[in-house]
Amino acid sequence: MTKRIRLGILTPSSNTSLEPLSQAIVAQLPNVSVHFSRFTVLKISLEEDALQQFQNEAILEAARLLADANVDIIGWSGTSSGWLGFSTDEELCGNIAAETGIPATTSVLALNKALKVLSATELGLVTPYMDNVQEAIIKTYQTIGVDCGKERHLQLSKNSSFADVAERTLDEMVADLASRQVQVISTFCTNLRAAQRVEYWEKAHNVTVLDTVSTVIWNMLLMCEVDPSAVQGWGRLFELRG
Missing domain, CATH: 3.40.50.1860 (Rossmann fold)
Known part of the structure; x- marks a missing residue:
C-alpha cells in the first residue's frame, strides 16, 4: 500500500492565491494531500509593524496546529526571508522541527x-x-x-x-x-x-x-521522497532533483 503523504503549508492570513494553486499542483498525485494553517500578514513593507508579522512565535503557533494533523512536512509558503535575510527561514525551520518533530522548508530556501x-x-x-x-x-x-x-x-x-x-x-x-x-x-x-x-x-x-508557490511544494515532495516529475504542466522546476 502506498503511503499517504500530508503536506502542511503555512499561509499568510490575507493570501487568497497559494491555497487553490497548491491544491491544483498536487491534484495529480493521488497519495498526496495538502493542508493549511494561517497566521496574520496584512502588508509587506519595511515598517516595524510589518516586520513584526514574521516573528517566529506566531508562525510556530500555526505550525503546531498543522502538527495536530500529523503532516509529514511543514512548508512556509512565503517570501519574507527575501528581505529579512535567509537566516530567518533557516532559524524558522529549525524551530519548527524542534517544536513539532516535523521537518520544514520554505519557498525561498x-x-x-x-x-x-x-x-x-x-x-x-x-x-x-x-x-x-x-x-x-x-x-x-x-x-x-x-x-x-x-x-x-x-x-x-x-x-x-x-x-x-x-x-x-x-x-x-x-x-x-x-x-x-x-x-x-x-x-x-x-x-x-x-x-x-x-x-x-x-x-x-x-x-x-x-x-x-511551486518551489516550496517541489522541495516538500523531494523531502518526502515523492517524485516531483509526476507533476505535469507546472513548469521545468518539477523535473529538477535536489
Missing part, C-alpha cells in the same frame, strides 16, 4: 536550492513589492552570489491586493525580463496568481521560471 541545482547566478525578479522591499531582496541575493539586477515590481504593499494582479500584467513583466536574456526568472510572491502561467512563459520565452 527551496528557490535557492533550485538555483543551486541549475548553477544559476542570475535571477530576474517579478514582484508586487515597493522599491525598498525590492532593493532589500536584491541585496539579500547578493549574499549568495546571485544577481537580481534585472527586475520588475509594482509598488504595492497591501498583501490582499497582490492576488488581484492580472495575468496580462504578469505576462508583460515576465516577457520584459526574458527579452533581457535573464538566466532564470522568479515570480517572487506567493499571493501572485502566477504558478499556472509558468509552463506558458517557459515555452513562449525559453527561460526557466521558478514560482514561489
Whole structure:
C-alpha cells in the first residue's frame, strides 16, 4: 500500500492565491494531500509593524496546529526571508522541527536550492513589492552570489491586493525580463496568481521560471521522497532533483 503523504503549508492570513494553486499542483498525485494553517500578514513593507508579522512565535503557533494533523512536512509558503535575510527561514525551520518533530522548508530556501541545482547566478525578479522591499531582496541575493539586477515590481504593499494582479500584467513583466536574456526568472510572491502561467512563459520565452508557490511544494515532495516529475504542466522546476 502506498503511503499517504500530508503536506502542511503555512499561509499568510490575507493570501487568497497559494491555497487553490497548491491544491491544483498536487491534484495529480493521488497519495498526496495538502493542508493549511494561517497566521496574520496584512502588508509587506519595511515598517516595524510589518516586520513584526514574521516573528517566529506566531508562525510556530500555526505550525503546531498543522502538527495536530500529523503532516509529514511543514512548508512556509512565503517570501519574507527575501528581505529579512535567509537566516530567518533557516532559524524558522529549525524551530519548527524542534517544536513539532516535523521537518520544514520554505519557498525561498527551496528557490535557492533550485538555483543551486541549475548553477544559476542570475535571477530576474517579478514582484508586487515597493522599491525598498525590492532593493532589500536584491541585496539579500547578493549574499549568495546571485544577481537580481534585472527586475520588475509594482509598488504595492497591501498583501490582499497582490492576488488581484492580472495575468496580462504578469505576462508583460515576465516577457520584459526574458527579452533581457535573464538566466532564470522568479515570480517572487506567493499571493501572485502566477504558478499556472509558468509552463506558458517557459515555452513562449525559453527561460526557466521558478514560482514561489511551486518551489516550496517541489522541495516538500523531494523531502518526502515523492517524485516531483509526476507533476505535469507546472513548469521545468518539477523535473529538477535536489
